[in-house]
Amino acid sequence: MKFIHTSDIHLGKSYRNSPAESVRYDDFFACLAGICADTITEQVDALVIGGDLFHVGQILPKTFARTIETLQPLKDAGIPCIAIEGNHDWIHRRDNISWMEALSQMGYIKLLRPARTADGAYRFDPFDETTGMGGHIEIDGVNIYGLGYIGAQAGHHVERICTAVTTVNNLLLFHVGIWKYSPVEIGNMKLEEALPLAERFGYVALGHGHKPYVIETAGGKPYAFNPGSPERVNFGEEKYPKGYYHVSFENGEFIPTFRNTSPRPMLVETIDLGGAENVNQALAGVCEQIVARVNHSGDERQPLLELKLVGRVGFHPFELGRERLKLVLEELVAPLHVEIKNHLSLVSSSDEVNGVNKSLEEIEQEVLHGLITSGSEYQGREEELIRLAIALKNAVQKGDVDGDELLALLDPEGN
Template sequence: MRFIHTSDIHLGKTYRTSAGEAERYEDFFRMLGSIVSDAICEQVDFVLIAGDLFHTGQILPRTFARTIETLQPLKDANIPCITVEGNHDWIHRRDSISWMEALSQMGYIHLLRPTRTDNGGYRFDQFDPETGMGGHIEINGLNIYGLGYIGAQAGVHVPRICEAVETKNNILLFHVGVWTFSPVEIGNMQPAESLPLADVFDYVALGHGHKPYVIETPDGRSYAFNPGSPERVNFGEEGYDKGYWLVTVADCKYATEFRRTAPRPMKSVSVSLDGAESVDQALNHLRDQLAEKLNGVGERPLIEMKVTGRVRFHPFELGRERLRSLVEELADPLHVEIKNHLSLVTGRGLEETERRNLEEIERDVLHELIGANSAWKGKEDELVSLATAIRDQVLKGDTEGEELFALLK
């Protein structure tokens, strides 16, 4: 038997403030479509998606329609697509319709979700095609169990998960990271906490972290695999391999091959303008450095640029649009994100030198505005952090109201 294990597809993600919004939106559907084509070409028995099929739980109708269109060839080929929910797939609002449930009821995916018992344990009911629900599905002798995202305490749940499984030839689909391997900061468990899974499951199909990795038992047996995201989702991922696992099962042994994908080019660059006396001098220096750093970056890349250094002009004079125009001139990017971390030198002598960057100035202004209302006195730091966090999310251009609402809550 053979199957594909992928994860963190993030359908629906784009940059809503960018001219490249439509093309970036299509990147993720093209990537899923290429994996679907590979699955049909390789004649695999099933496809596993270990969570975060969508970028947000509340998706646009066109995203749902494009998902059906992309998965249709897999359904036509009678290749089951077995999924769990990741943290991005969650519906946070009460009584909301889950698009994952709808896809499962329509037969485009098989959504696995366990039932919790009264004593806090797990029960993996057999998947019911009529309702599109269940925690366990059997395909040609392989028993596939599914767990979505269960948060930062996932490691505590491992013994209960193992106790609920009584079959052999088992696969676990689990949206969780493992510390020291996963690059994300939340939703992880310790390697020692994950180790009991190796006694019950022959293959643990992980998701959540966008960097691929493999976890072994102390005796060297590989048992848990994370494919990462096949497309580059966030800046900082340009150094990760991108792809999915193609797995062959023979005589109860799992042979894995990492198949690389072709994501959109991405580049994060940092440029120092330390010592610049004027905006014109800074721009000339910036142009020279960027020409070298962006050479060979690829066609229509995603670029994040950070400018640093102590300068003799006010950082506001080198605004985002001016910096963005320079990057666009040199690299023709699909999308640009600017981080202006310049510091202002207000005195010439060492004792008189004061460094102020944009972030500090913004925080001071917000702190004063919030503190002017006596109802908020004592909470200035907390509310300033909240305001800047919301601002940062909105500037990225890919945040839904649901995520901003979660920050407020």
């Protein structure tokens, strides 16, 4: 039996109200289309998706239609697409059918989701083709179980998961991160909490974090695999390998091979403008440093660019406007999308006397700290709430999130 394991596709992701919106939207569908084409060419028995097929739970109708179009070749080829829900796939109001459930009922995916008994135990019912629901499916002797995203308490559920499975040659789809390896800060479990899964499952197909990693038993045997996202979703992923796992099951053993995809180029650069006395000097510094650092690898696609400006300068940081910088960057690297973080600090005579050197970011954090500590009910949680406030601000400023994703920041466990 052979299958392809991918995760965190994030269909529907884009930069809203930006000239790059449609092109970036297409990137994620092109990535999934390429994986579907590989699935057919390799003649594997299944494509498994470890969660976050979509970027948000409440997707646009055009995203749903485009998803069906992209998955149609798999359906025509008779190759099942087996999926679980990630935290981004969730809808917080469950009075209506979700898009994932609709895809499953229409036969484009097989959505695996366990049932729960009255005492909290798991029950992995066989997948029902009529209802499009179930927790377990068997393909060529391999038993595939699906769990999805269950939040920060995932580690406490491992024993009940293992108890519910009594078959052999088992594969588990689980949208969860492992602390120490996962680059995300929510929805993880400890390494020691995950180890019992190795006794019940020969292959644990992880998702959630966008960085690839492999988890081993104490004896050094790999058993859990996170392919990361096949396309670069957020800034910070520019150095991660991007791809998926091609897995063969032979003689009772799962044999995975990581295969690279071709994500859009992403550049994250810190530009030190310290000592610049005016805006013109600062712009010249940006040009000089960008030209020296940007490596044109032959990829003709426009890169995604994040620019962090640092240093003490002799002019007010706000004078270095975003639109002026964008015009300069357009000539140098022609980025598809630019995000600029202005961490410049202003040098003044009083600063030099008093030793004060505060950036805009530091001033922002001080203001938030003062506001939060003014409420007695928030004492002891200042740092946590400051990080949350800044995360919400950054998400809104980027313009690529909706209400559900902002709600997920406030409620990471989906309560």
